[in-house]
Amino acid sequence: MIEFRNISKVYKMGEVEFVALKGVFITVQKGDFISIMGPSGSGKSTLMNIIGCLDTPSEGSYYLEGKNVSGLTFDQLSTIRNRKVGFVFQNFNLLPYASAYENIELPMLFNGKKGAERKARVDELLEMVGLAPWAKHRPTEMSGGQQQRVAIARALAMDPPIILADEPTGNLDSKSGHEIMEIFSQLWKGGRTILMVTHDPAIAAFSKSTIRLLDGAVQANGIPN
Amino acid sequence: MILAFFRNLFRDLVRQPLRTFLTLSGVTWGTFAVILLLAFGTGIGKQQMKQFRGMGQSIILVFPGQTTMTYNGLPKGRRIQVTPDELPLLQARLPGIRALSPEFISSRNIRHGREQLLNTVRGVDVPFERIRNTIPGQGRFINEYDVEQHRRNCFLGATIAKNLFKGMEPVGKQVMIEGVPFTVVGVMIEKDQNSNYNGMRDTHCAFIPWTTYMTLYGVKYVQNFIVQPSDPALSKQTIAALRNYFGERLGFNPLDKDALFVWDFSDFERQFNVFFTAFNIFLGIIGSFTLLVGGVGVASIMLVVVEERIREIGIKLAVGAKRRAIMWQFFAEANCIILIGGTIGFLLAALLLALLPAKQLEEYIGIPKLNPLVGIVTVLILLAIGTISGLTPARRAAATDPIVALRK
Numbered sequence: 161m162i163e164f165r166n167i168s169k170v171y172k173m174g175e176v177e178f179v180a181l182k183g184v185f186i187t188v189q190k191g192d193f194i195s196i197m198g199p200s201g202s203g204k205s206t207l208m209n210i211i212g213c214l215d216t217p218s219e220g221s222y223y224l225e226g227k228n229v230s231g232l233t234f235d236q237l238s239t240i241r242n243r244k245v246g247f248v249f250q251n252f253n254l255l256p257y258a259s260a261y262e263n264i265e266l267p268m269l270f271n272g273k274k275g276a277e278r279k280a281r282v283d284e285l286l287e288m289v290g291l292a293p294w295a296k297h298r299p300t301e302m303s304g305g306q307q308q309r310v311a312i313a314r315a316l317a318m319d320p321p322i323i324l325a326d327e328p329t330g331n332l333d334s335k336s337g338h339e340i341m342e343i344f345s346q347l348w349k350g351g352r353t354i355l356m357v358t359h360d361p362a363i364a365a366f367s368k369s370t371i372r373l374l375d376g377a378v379q380a381n382g383i384p385n
Numbered sequence: 386m387i388l389a390f391f392r393n394l395f396r397d398l399v400r401q402p403l404r405t406f407l408t409l410s411g412v413t414w415g416t417f418a419v420i421l422l423l424a425f426g427t428g429i430g431k432q433q434m435k436q437f438r439g440m441g442q443s444i445i446l447v448f449p450g451q452t453t454m455t456y457n458g459l460p461k462g463r464r465i466q467v468t469p470d471e472l473p474l475l476q477a478r479l480p481g482i483r484a485l486s487p488e489f490i491s492s493r494n495i496r497h498g499r500e501q502l503l504n505t506v507r508g509v510d511v512p513f514e515r516i517r518n519t520i521p522g523q524g525r526f527i528n529e530y531d532v533e534q535h536r537r538n539c540f541l542g543a544t545i546a547k548n549l550f551k552g553m554e555p556v557g558k559q560v561m562i563e564g565v566p567f568t569v570v571g572v573m574i575e576k577d578q579n580s581n582y583n584g585m586r587d588t589h590c591a592f593i594p595w596t597t598y599m600t601l602y603g604v605k606y607v608q609n610f611i612v613q614p615s616d617p618a619l620s621k622q623t624i625a626a627l628r629n630y631f632g633e634r635l636g637f638n639p640l641d642k643d644a645l646f647v648w649d650f651s652d653f654e655r656q657f658n659v660f661f662t663a664f665n666i667f668l669g670i671i672g673s674f675t676l677l678v679g680g681v682g683v684a685s686i687m688l689v690v691v692e693e694r695i696r697e698i699g700i701k702l703a704v705g706a707k708r709r710a711i712m713w714q715f716f717a718e719a720n721c722i723i724l725i726g727g728t729i730g731f732l733l734a735a736l737l738l739a740l741l742p743a744k745q746l747e748e749y750i751g752i753p754k755l756n757p758l759v760g761i762v763t764v765l766i767l768l769a770i771g772t773i774s775g776l777t778p779a780r781r782a783a784a785t786d787p788i789v790a791l792r793k
């Protein structure tokens with residue numbers, strides 16, 4: 161489903177070049193649930209951003225569902241972000257002035273889904289993450305765990321086959337973190353492919369296998385949990 | 386989506402009231418200036434044209450003069466004189482003349498009861514009424530029978546009628562002109578007139594049949610005659626033909642401008658129209674610059690707003706917004722601000738124009754009006770400013786790198 165062939169990412173900061181990923185090969189099958197672990201600065205977020213088409217590799221090719229993604233235009237990548245992957249961030253990245261309902265609805269506004277269809281989907285998702293009574297509330301009125309559940313609902317709005325989560329429990333207490341992981345487990349059982357960055361072995365334990373990164377390179381791949 | 390858009394806009398506007406006020410006031414002031422300048426511009430133009438037409442519309446005044454060139458062995462410096470019976474012949478010979486009237490002019494004593502004035506008397510023909518817009522407010526103008534039968538009837542300008550009759554009804558009464566009794570057959574409506582020739586303005590004049598004038602005052606030659614061409618656009622050709630005709634008939638070189646001095650109003654009107662169109666464009670450009678300054682204000686504010694909302698942009702891009710969607714959002718927002726500012730400016734200008742003491746100003750600057758043209762031009766200028774000032778921030782917003790934006 162996801163295939164990285166010799167992917168490198170070089171950040172240029174003026175004269176200085178920084179190699180965030182070097183020659184990464186990975187393959188993710190449909191229905192995998194993979195944790196990505198590694199020390200801070202080892203390139204985990206960079207890897208996730210490239211998979212999620214938020215960023216583009218400096219070298220190598222990236223195949224998503226068998227299609228080469230390198231060389232697509234920005235708007236074509238937008239379509240992929242909209243339909244193929246749902247992103248969950250450590251800091252939630254919700255619109256602060258919009259309600260839970262509006263945040264979840266957001267991805268559907270960018271591909272012309274009808275109002276009634278959108279409403280049905282948002283209601284279904286609010287129900288699923290257990291936030292139906294919070295529909296009208298803003299993120300600032302919610303706990304971190306609730307905000308992350310809104311973010312997960314948003315990631316699911318367009319029913320994407322892949323969920324990418326960059327340290328989704330990093331800002332949460334362990335109880336909320338475990339609630340979030342319960343939702344991910346459900347999604348995985350529902351047939352979605354999940355990639356998740358984490359520092360916490362207890363969180364990684366929810367996944368099927370682990371990829372270890374060190375200094376931008378894959379140190380170990382397919383470690384079963 | 387639309388709702389969210391207006392909520393965003395509203396939030397941006399109320400969050401920083403001072404900034405909003407400054408931004409809007411730039412656009413408001415600009416719109417206000419554009420509308421007022423254009424409204425006054427067209428008002429002045431219309432008023433000038435109206436006063437100008439007090440003389441008559443697209444007329445040609447011809448004053449017989451003196452030759453300044455020799456012609457067929459005749460010396461220069463000869464007087465050219467035209468008798469009134471030349472005029473029917475001229476009209477028969479030359480196509481393109483709609484109407485024609487001779488004119489005799491002199492200052493005469495005019496009396497009614499104890500009121501006595503020294504005013505201009507004009508001896509004219511029936512078509513004079515239509516040519517020179519001497520429209521009767523009461524009674525009628527000089528008619529054919531007056532002319533045929535040398536009747537002692539007269540037609541008075543509004544001011545002279547007022548001065549002689551002091552509020553009494555003049556029509557049907559008698560006035561004495563140089564001691565000779567005349568019957569007043571009509572009084573002219575009040576009219577604006579900003580140019581004139583020989584004698585007083587129409588409103589101070591008494592008009593009598595030219596035949597009566599010739600018999601009473603013993604003159605043979607017209608002071609001038611007035612031609613109204615069928616097509617004002619062809620006035621130049623008509624004048625050339627007229628000079629040729631009289632040149633041959635009275636013996637002068639048709640190129641000798643002083644033999645027949647001609648005052649061509651249609652030519653003047655054309656130049657006048659060109660001048661006022663240019664004048665209005667000039668005013669419009671001045672106004673547009675004011676508005677442009679307002680637009681620059683909007684653009685810079687929007688750039689700040691883009692910076693403030695960079696995370697929002699990043700989030701939208703991350704969940705699949707295309708660049709175009711982001712661009713539209715900010716472009717529309719800039720245009721909304723301009724629309725709001727423009728509407729306020731428009732209303733203020735309309736209010737001012739409504740409160741203006743139009744009657745007192747009319748004679749000098751006409752009535753400044755919000756005519757559709759002013760509205761359309763203003764809207765077009767606002768659209769242009771909106772496009773200019775919306776495009777830069779919108780482009781900046783759309784060029785956001787989602788990764789960079791999300792890290793902020």
Ligand SMILES: Nc1ncnc2c1ncn2[C@@H]1O[C@H](COP(=O)(O)OP(=O)(O)O)[C@@H](O)[C@H]1O
Binds near residue numbers: 207
């Ligand atoms: N846009 C960027 N410009 C420059 N350096 C970057 C940029 N993004 C990430 N890096 C660098 O790349 C390295 C890897 O970053 P990241 O993928 O975020 O690591 P991780 O998520 O594993 O902590 C870090 O050292 C970081 O400083």
Ligand SMILES: [Mg+2]
Binds near residue numbers: 204205206326
């Ligand atoms: Mg990271």
